[in-house]
Amino acid sequence: xxxxxFQKRAADSIRVLSAEMVQKAKSGHPGMPMGCAxxxxxxxxxxxxxxxxxxxWLGRDRFVLSAGHGSxxxxxxxxxxxxxxxxxxxxxxxxxxxxxxxxxxHGHTQGVEVTTGxxxxxxxxxxxxxxxxxxxxxxxxxxxxxxxxQKIFVLSSDxxxxxxxxHEAASLAGHLKxxxxxxxxxxxxxxxxxxxxxxxxxxxxxxxxxxxxxVIRVDDANNPEKLDLALSEAMKSEGKPVxxxxxxxxxxxxxxxxxxxxxxxxxxxxxxxAATKKALGMADNPPFTVPAELSEKVVARCAELExxxxxxxxxxxxxxEANPESALMISKLxxxxxxxxxxxxxxSAAPRDxxxxxxxxxxxxxxxxxxxxxxLCGGAADLSPSTKTTINGEKxxxxxxxxxxxxxxxxxxxxxxxxxxxxxxxxxxxxxxxTFFVFSDYMKPAIxxxxxxxxxxxxxxxxxxxxxxxxxxxxxxxxxxxxxxTIPGMTVIRxxxxxxAAHAWHxxxxxxxxxxxxxxxxxxxDPLPAxxxxxxxxxxxxxxxxxxxxxxxxxxxxxxxxxxxxKAAEILRKxxxxxxVVSMPCREFFMKQDKSFRDSIVPSSCPKKVSVxxxxxxxxxxxVGKDALCIGLDHFGASAPxxxxxxxxxxxxxxxxxxxxxxx
Numbered sequence: 001x002x003x004x005x006f007q008k009r010a011a012d013s014i015r016v017l018s019a020e021m022v023q024k025a026k027s028g029h030p031g032m033p034m035g036c037a038x039x040x041x042x043x044x045x046x047x048x049x050x051x052x053x054x055x056x057w058l059g060r061d062r063f064v065l066s067a068g069h070g071s072x073x074x075x076x077x078x079x080x081x082x083x084x085x086x087x088x089x090x091x092x093x094x095x096x097x098x099x100x101x102x103x104x105x106h107g108h109t110q111g112v113e114v115t116t117g118x119x120x121x122x123x124x125x126x127x128x129x130x131x132x133x134x135x136x137x138x139x140x141x142x143x144x145x146x147x148x149x150q151k152i153f154v155l156s157s158d159x160x161x162x163x164x165x166x167h168e169a170a171s172l173a174g175h176l177k178x179x180x181x182x183x184x185x186x187x188x189x190x191x192x193x194x195x196x197x198x199x200x201x202x203x204x205x206x207x208x209x210x211x212x213x214x215v216i217r218v219d220d221a222n223n224p225e226k227l228d229l230a231l232s233e234a235m236k237s238e239g240k241p242v243x244x245x246x247x248x249x250x251x252x253x254x255x256x257x258x259x260x261x262x263x264x265x266x267x268x269x270x271x272x273x274a275a276t277k278k279a280l281g282m283a284d285n286p287p288f289t290v291p292a293e294l295s296e297k298v299v300a301r302c303a304e305l306e307x308x309x310x311x312x313x314x315x316x317x318x319x320x321e322a323n324p325e326s327a328l329m330i331s332k333l334x335x336x337x338x339x340x341x342x343x344x345x346x347x348s349a350a351p352r353d354x355x356x357x358x359x360x361x362x363x364x365x366x367x368x369x370x371x372x373x374x375x376l377c378g379g380a381a382d383l384s385p386s387t388k389t390t391i392n393g394e395k396x397x398x399x400x401x402x403x404x405x406x407x408x409x410x411x412x413x414x415x416x417x418x419x420x421x422x423x424x425x426x427x428x429x430x431x432x433x434x435t436f437f438v439f440s441d442y443m444k445p446a447i448x449x450x451x452x453x454x455x456x457x458x459x460x461x462x463x464x465x466x467x468x469x470x471x472x473x474x475x476x477x478x479x480x481x482x483x484x485x486t487i488p489g490m491t492v493i494r495x496x497x498x499x500x501a502a503h504a505w506h507x508x509x510x511x512x513x514x515x516x517x518x519x520x521x522x523x524x525x526d527p528l529p530a531x532x533x534x535x536x537x538x539x540x541x542x543x544x545x546x547x548x549x550x551x552x553x554x555x556x557x558x559x560x561x562x563x564x565x566x567k568a569a570e571i572l573r574k575x576x577x578x579x580x581v582v583s584m585p586c587r588e589f590f591m592k593q594d595k596s597f598r599d600s601i602v603p604s605s606c607p608k609k610v611s612v613x614x615x616x617x618x619x620x621x622x623x624v625g626k627d628a629l630c631i632g633l634d635h636f637g638a639s640a641p642x643x644x645x646x647x648x649x650x651x652x653x654x655x656x657x658x659x660x661x662x663x664x
Contacts, residue, residue, distance in 0.1 A: 128422020168415025174212030221246030363388025417446025541589030
């Protein structure tokens with residue numbers, strides 16, 4: 001049997017195994033795995049450097065199945081190549097508690113690099129991985145070691161190409177000349193509704209060439225020999241990312257359903273599955289079996305891969321010993337090293353002697369953090385002068401300089417979010433990304449995927465309320481705080497001034513599980529009195545700012561409204577009122593505390609409770625009770641100077657005090 005005949009037989013085995021998974025589950029997508037089996041096996045068997053016994057091996061190439069609906073393909077590969085994925089797990093595809101969920105999940109199944117499903121998201125995250133890999137190598141000197149030429153391989157689909165995030169990420173990848181990316185485009189011309197010609201007719205070849213990619217066309221990507229030639233050509237670095245435009249037949253091997261949309265998202269059916277096995281010469285194979293000749297050759301190849309990994313590790317260790325400064329930096333980046341006194345250092349950098357916007361104090365704190373935490377890096381969607389997220393004294397990451405810690409994402413918010421996910425997944429950085437808060441809407445899919453994957457990354461969202469002013473309602477966030485707070489695993493911190501901003505950044509850096517959003521102001525905010533600042537405990541989410549003995553009114557505020565609440569309280573205190581004022585910069589931290597602590601801050605016995613926040617009031621009754629007064633903005637903003645808007649919308653000390661008087 002020739003090597004190409006073997007590759008075809010191996011691909012046929014993957015086709016059958018994938019179709020059997022879907023058939024047993026009575027749900028799934030058999031068409032893509034059957035059409036892409038030739039490419040995937042050729043890649044994994046002959047070209048990709050990986051180590052099944054250690055899926056997180058540092059020297060590995062990465063494989064991203066952006067077309068995540070084709071998950072039977074990667075599960076078949078993981079099982080066949082000896083990753084910890086048993087045949088029982090293969091048989092449990094899409095079932096409760098299995099390691100083979102409907103779409104691949106990072107952190108759930110070993111060997112899965114990215115959680116994919118939303119089309120295009122894996123492609124864009126792979127670009128982030130490629131950027132992070134280049135940055136890690138350049139910052140540590142590994143780019144000159146000869147050991148870091150790893151590739152990021154992506155399997156993408158027609159759907160990925162249609163989704164806007166692929167445009168954003170591909171454009172940036174071409175601009176940055178990311179020659180460590182090789183993407184296979186499964187060009188099968190079929191979507192769920194039928195032919196892609198229903199809604200898709202662009203020239204992908206020309207599109208990617210215009211981005212600055214090298215494009216290789218394969219007219220029959222179900223031919224192992226042609227795929228082999230294409231991959232061999234793709235591996236030749238020419239200073240560009242590579243797109244292999246492979247023409248496949250969806251459901252390849254199925255006599256009646258190959259090339260049709262009916263095999264895209266539903267089982268073949270028992271009769272057609274049997275006919276497929278017969279057509280592929282596997283009619284006598286029991287269900288869920290891997291032919292012995294395939295297993296034998298794969299075991300031999302895995303032994304070669306293990307030998308390569310062992311040799312690589314020895315060379316890497318020798319290089320570390322010969323380059324101690326680089327070794328130290330590698331350790332700091334991979335461990336996300338930060339000093340014990342980080343909070344004190346961040347507080348010392350916060351401008352606390354005058355009124356400043358939290359975007360300004362946040363920028364100063366970010367810069368101090370960057371000096372102390374080497375793994376911190378990031379940028380903005382063309383807004384760093386406004387969001388104050390440039391790391392001073394550091395260069396920009398570019399095609400010419402891979403070591404820069406300032407990343408320029410361009411006006412590509414969704415792409416930026418997905419790319420940041422990939423940077424975090426690579427494992428050598430704590431990335432931050434930044435834009436105006438209202439544009440977090442563009443980033444929602446990326447933020448949700450970051451939360452699902454428990455990624456340690458930071459969002460810096462500035463211009464966080466109607467106080468944006470003259471830009472008007474399109475730029476004034478109202479519902480965005482609530483949107484982010486409803487995402488499971490998401491942490492949202494809205495600091496009231498510079499002291500709280502330092503605590504917020506500290507929490508964001510130390511919280512290693514799940515993403516953190518910092519909501520920062522455009523307008524200046526007065527610093528807290530020193531005695532109040534000393535009581536800040538961000539880890540609990542809320543603390544008492546001031547209180548009167550025997551208080552009967554409680555005001556809870558966040559961000560810029562804390563100062564407003566404090567001034568309103570002073571007005572009422574002069575009238576004899578007794579109040580407690582609470583700052584609650586992080587509702588998520590607060591709600592994680594036990595009931596006794598929550599009651600000590602927001603006692604249920606207090607008869608009059610008030611929340612104050614410059615955004616929708618939705619959700620605040622969960623904190624202060626359904627009968628409480630929730631002061632907020634349940635309508636869109638307007639275009640005017642922010643002080644005018646504060647007056648018109650009732651966000652002045654006098655008007656807040658007036659509303660609280662109404663509780664008596």
